[in-house]
Amino acid sequence: MTFQTLDDLDDGQRVLVRLDLNSPVEDGTVQDNRRFDRHTETISELVDRGFEVAVLAHQGRPGRDDFVSLDQHADILAEHIDHPVEFVDETYGPQAIHDIAALDSGDVLVLENTRMCDDELPEEDPEVKSQTEFVQTLKDEFDAYINDAYSAAHRSHASLVGFPLVMDAYAGRVMETEYEANTAIAEKEFDGQVTMVVGGTKATDVIDVMTHLDEKVDDFLLGGIAGELFLRAAGYPVGYDIDDANLYDEQWEQNSEKIETMLEDHRDQITLAVDLAYEDENGDRAEQAVDDIEEKRVSYLDVGSETVMEYSPVIRDSEAVFVKGALGMFEDERFSVGTAGVLEAIADTDCFSVVGGGDTSRAIEMYGMEENEFGHVSIAGGAYIRALTGAELVGVEVLQR
Numbered sequence: 001m002t003f004q005t006l007d008d009l010d011d012g013q014r015v016l017v018r019l020d021l022n023s024p025v026e027d028g029t030v031q032d033n034r035r036f037d038r039h040t041e042t043i044s045e046l047v048d049r050g051f052e053v054a055v056l057a058h059q060g061r062p063g064r065d066d067f068v069s070l071d072q073h074a075d076i077l078a079e080h081i082d083h084p085v086e087f088v089d090e091t092y093g094p095q096a097i098h099d100i101a102a103l104d105s106g107d108v109l110v111l112e113n114t115r116m117c118d119d120e121l122p123e124e125d126p127e128v129k130s131q132t133e134f135v136q137t138l139k140d141e142f143d144a145y146i147n148d149a150y151s152a153a154h155r156s157h158a159s160l161v162g163f164p165l166v167m168d169a170y171a172g173r174v175m176e177t178e179y180e181a182n183t184a185i186a187e188k189e190f191d192g193q194v195t196m197v198v199g200g201t202k203a204t205d206v207i208d209v210m211t212h213l214d215e216k217v218d219d220f221l222l223g224g225i226a227g228e229l230f231l232r233a234a235g236y237p238v239g240y241d242i243d244d245a246n247l248y249d250e251q252w253e254q255n256s257e258k259i260e261t262m263l264e265d266h267r268d269q270i271t272l273a274v275d276l277a278y279e280d281e282n283g284d285r286a287e288q289a290v291d292d293i294e295e296k297r298v299s300y301l302d303v304g305s306e307t308v309m310e311y312s313p314v315i316r317d318s319e320a321v322f323v324k325g326a327l328g329m330f331e332d333e334r335f336s337v338g339t340a341g342v343l344e345a346i347a348d349t350d351c352f353s354v355v356g357g358g359d360t361s362r363a364i365e366m367y368g369m370e371e372n373e374f375g376h377v378s379i380a381g382g383a384y385i386r387a388l389t390g391a392e393l394v395g396v397e398v399l400q401r
Ligand SMILES: Nc1ncnc2c1ncn2[C@@H]1O[C@H](COP(=O)(O)OP(=O)(O)OP(=O)(O)O)[C@@H](O)[C@H]1O
Pocket: 024, 151, 199, 200, 201, 202, 205, 223, 224, 225, 300, 301, 302, 324, 325, 326, 327, 328, 329, 330, 331, 356, 357, 358, 359, 360, 361, 379, 380, 381, 382, 383
């Protein structure tokens, strides 16, 4: 490993730490998850070593319901590290600079959602990002920059790639361990069948991974919103925004051609759900075979039980299984059958397995499984699948300069 770590940093300095606290948000409430737990190691170490700590992190994407302030994240982080955490509703404005200046040894201050700054997005060259007002303003306030956000390191955003070019930069503990684990996995060779379960809400990520891993993976088992878009490409009337859900149509516009090409070129490697679940008029889970769906009428929130029965033997026969994205909206127990069923099938076999994704990895403890029943549980989603392809992550590359 070629980047500097916390072992190379003298105690008691003022540091700017990039975490990935991107979390599910339900009805405006940020949900606690594995990311807080993992980052606790880094932040607690910094507190114990007397650093003055300011935290940068993002939440959601502009225009989506999960694009909210980090004030709740500060409270959740405080619970995890069992130590007070302050919050300021600016990222680099005058109040933020004032609060940073007031930091004392062992203090932790969370700055506002980086994606609320114009300079953070879009993805641009690290050199460009390093010259933004955001980076140029904050760089002078700190002795060093620490990136612990491995799971966001595939994004060329200012808070991830700008600072290492203009500051002394280090990897945090999560960055170190995730980098080591995911790089080692990418180098592994498997003799038997390799299966990848892909779902979740990010169709572009799913297509990326399928494009890059089509030679490494024998079988892709699909579910989630991404899986519904594949079903739509296969001619089933699912994967449409019903009312103002805003989950499908935009992603369809952006990805439909790629999905259609993927289905044409790799049909024998792709397994689609045979049934789907939805909420019926009584609020109960109901299932329907995809062949019986005649018109777009409801939002489908999970794959059906028959699909789990079809996916489980494929998993049993695999030497390695990778998971990226959930097969349904598992946070609601009624729609957890697909995700929990597939994870249980993986936990029951002795195959090598990796479960990735900030949200998806939550399902393990929610449904009574243990992390040690899997080969590796990564809090990274997009970054982990890119690492599997052997691709470099821009946020890691700039740390290694
Ligand atoms: N049919 C569906 N309708 C609504 N939400 C769904 C559906 N299927 C899956 N999901 C959601 O997908 C989410 C998990 O997948 P997603 O790809 O969004 O994130 P992830 O696992 O956290 O990966 P990353 O770390 O890249 O964000 C879950 O929160 C789950 O509720």
